Amino acid sequence: MRRSRTARAATMAAALTSLALAACSADSPAASTAPSSTRAARSTSSAQSSSTTPSAPAPTTATATATVTTSAPSPAPATALASTRLTLVPLAGAEPRTRFPTNQAAVGSGANASAHPVSDAVWARMVGYSWTSGCPVGRSSLRYITVNFWGFDGHRSRGAIVVNASIASRTVAAFTRLYEQRFRIRQMKVMDSSWGHAPIGPGADDYAAMDADNTSGFNCRYVGGEESKKGWSNHAYGTAIDVNDFENPYVAGPGRIYPDAWFATRRSGYAGAFSSTRSAAVRAFTDQGFRWGGVWSAPDFQHFDVGR
Secondary structure (H helix, E strand, C coil): CCHHHHHHHHHHHHHHHHHHHHHHHEEEHHHHHHHHHHHHHHHHHHHHCCCCCCCCCCCCHHHHHHHHHHHHHCCCCCHHHHECCCCCCCCCCCCCEEECCCCCCCCCCCCCEEEECCCHHHHHHHHHCCEEECCCHHHHHHHEEEEEEEEECCCCEEEEEEECCCCHHHHHHHHHHHHCCCCCCCCCCCHHHHHHCCCCCCCCCCCHHHHHHHEEEECCCCCCCCCHHHEEEEHHHHCCCCCCCCCCCCCECEEEECCCHHHHHEEECCCCCCCCCCCHHHHHHHHHCEEEECCCCCCCCCEEECCC
């Protein structure tokens, strides 16, 4: 059946309108920038869920990339490891029997040094060994100091030392300086029953402590190497400290060097050794008013004390 002109015009107008709408849709930014796969997924999703609640659209490529970037772990800064671990100290020509003794782990940040009265538990281990009846000072005159240090194994460790109350603050300051310098200490344990009795005279066995390279303070004993004279050492008053005995030997006289002679003539370039009065490690003590035995006619490189 033939159409009238009016009908043909209406049909042509409708077709033109459809073409115009299609062109607008094609020029839309969303339509032109969305990936074809995403548009297809959205079309499929709409067709499948026309009678149900639509699900959330899949993330765009940009969103997925951002998610991966956010969840990726950040590498630890290099300084984080350096602040908790140093390198091992190389072997020297002489070493104590135990190269890396078992030390307590460091507590807190930095040196974290503190001084307190001697506790009952610590005192019980000292009585009969580093303290006996007749000693020139008693418990009330002593202080128990704990401090973090850098070990020969490279770890941060925590040590303890007992000194006279009159030098407690100086001791805290000195060992804090050593920590800041990353000066190495083999071990730092209180002189008590764990070291046994001195072979001659009163006190805990200082010779055993020296052989173990132990850093220590109070020990009610006679002067080392001169026990027959029965003269109290400054350690008996708690006013002396010995640090790293092995690397800093005591030269009592010809042929009498404690605990080992190897380091007696090797005073620089070794970890844990006190080289000279100008060294930062020696000044950590002398700046606090300590005397250094390394300048004596019979050098005691390990020894620092404060005159009574």
